Amino acid sequence: MNDHLTIDWQPLWLSLKLASVTMLILLVIGIPLAWWLAYSRRRWKFAVEAVISLPMVLPPSVLGFYLLLAFSPGNNFGRFLDHYLDLRLVFTFPGLVLASLIYSLPFMVNPVLAGFRALPADWKEASHTLGKSELVTLFRILLPNIRASLITGAVLSFAHTIGEFGVVMMIGGSIPGQTKVASVAIYDEVLSTNYPLANRYAIVLLVLSFVILLLVYGINHYYNKYKTLP
Template identity: 85%
Template sequence: MNEHSTIDWQPLWLSLKLASVTMLILLLVGIPLAYWLAYSRRRWKVAIEAVIGLPMVLPPSVLGFYLLLAFSPAGAFGAFLSRYLDVRLVFTFPGLVAASLIYSLPFMVNPLLAGFRELPADLKEASRTLGKSDITTLFSILLPNIRASLITGSVLSFAHTIGEFGVVMMIGGSIPGQTKVASVAIYDEVLSTNYPLANRYAIILLGFSFCILLLVNIINHYYNKHKALP
C-alpha cells in the first residue's frame, strides 16, 4: 500500500487521549459548578451560565484566537505562567487540554444542571433534615439520582472534544505526536490533496461519533423507561 494512503494512528490516539483527560477534569469541575448553579440564589448566576454557554455559540476560531492571545507568552497570563510556573500552553498538549476544558465545558455542565433541576425540590431539604451534610447529600443522594445526566455529560463532552478543530488548530497547530489530533490530520491531508487518506480519517471519526450518540440515546431511553415504572 502507498505510504501516503496509510493511516497514521497517532493523531487518533492523541484525540482519544485529549478527550479522555478533558472529560475526567470536566467531571471534577462540572459537578460542583452545576450543583452551585442549580441551588444558588445569587441573581448574577445567570451571567455565569451565559459565560459557560459561550463556546456553544461562538465560532471555534474566535474562541481559539482569544485563547491564543491569553496563553501566548506575549500576553499577561501566558507570561505569568511561563515566568513563575515554567508552564507553556501554546503549541503543547497541556495547552490543548486547557483550551478543550473551556470549549467543552457547557457540554458537561448543561446536562448536569438540567439533571439537578429536575430533581424534586424537597429532596435536598429532606436530606438536611436527616442531618446529612451538603457533601454527603450531593454524593449519596443527588448524584445517584442523576446518573443519566452524568453519563450524558461525560459522553457529550468526550465526543465534542474528539471532533474539535478550530480551537486546537489555533492553540496547538500541527506538531506530530504532540498537538496533531485527528481533525487536524484531516485538514493536513486535504491541504495535500490526499483525499483518500482524509476520507479514512473522516470515516473513523464519523463512525465513532455515531456510536457515541447512539450510546447516549440508548442510555437515556433505558433510564427514562425504568424511571417511568411504578
C-alpha cells in the same frame, strides 16, 4: 500498501487521550459548578451560566484566537506562566487540554444542571432535615438520581473534544505526536490533496461519533424506561 494511503494512528490516539483527559477533569469541575447553579440563590448566577454556555454560540476560531493571545508568552498571562511556572501553553498538549476544558465545559455542565433541576426540590431539604451534610446529600441522594445526565454530559464532552478543530488548530497547530489530533490530520491531508487518506480519517471519526450518539440515546432510553429510586 501505498504509504500515502496508510492511516497514522497517532493523531487518533492523541485525540482519544485529549478527549479522555478533558472529560475526566470536566467531571470534577462540572458537577460542583452545576450543583451551585442549580441550588444557589445568588441573583447573578444567570450571568455565570451565560459565560459557561458562551462557547456553544461563539465561533471556535474566535475563541481559539483569544486563547492564543492569552496563552502567548508575548502577553502578561502567558509570560507569567512561562516565567514563574515554567509552563508554556501555546503549541503544547497542556494548552490543548486547557482550551478543550473551556470549549467543552457547557457540554458537561448543562446536562448535569438540567438533571439537578429536574429533581424534586424537597429532596434536598428533606435530607438536610434528617441531618445529612451537603456532601452526603450530593453523593447519596442527588447524584445517584441523575446518572443519565452525568453519563450524557461525560459522553457529549468527550465527543465534542474529539471533533473539535478550530480551537485546537489555533492553540496547538500541527505538531506530530504533541498537538496533531485527528481533526487536524484531516485538514492537513485535504491541504495536500490526499483526499483518500482524509476520507479514511473522517470515516473513523464518523463511526466513533455515531457510536457515541448511540450510547447517549441508549442510556437515556434505559433510564427513562427502567430507572428506579435507589
